Amino acid sequence: MxxxxxxxxxxxxxxxxxxxxxxxxxxxxxxxxxxxNRVELIPLRPIQTARGLLKGIDTHxxxxxxxx
Numbered sequence: 001m002x003x004x005x006x007x008x009x010x011x012x013x014x015x016x017x018x019x020x021x022x023x024x025x026x027x028x029x030x031x032x033x034x035x036x037n038r039v040e041l042i043p044l045r046p047i048q049t050a051r052g053l054l055k056g057i058d059t060h061x062x063x064x065x066x067x068x
Contacts (some may be wrong), residue, residue: 014041 002015014024021051024030024043 003020003028004012004015006012022043029044031044033040033042
């Protein structure tokens with residue numbers, strides 16, 4: 001388990017192994033969420049990284065006869 005120290009300016013450094021596993025780069029934005037009694041940092045990704053995410057998905061949906 002990694003621990004970090006909050007600086008007098010309320011800053012924390014994300015440990016290198018976590019930065020690398022999440023692919024966090026300098027200048028990248030992260031969303032800060034308070035959940036119960038903890039703080040979560042969620043890396044924000046550019047929308048372009050989602051391009052092609054659903055490629056090949058089956059879009060056929062069985063519909064009820066009265067919904068055609």
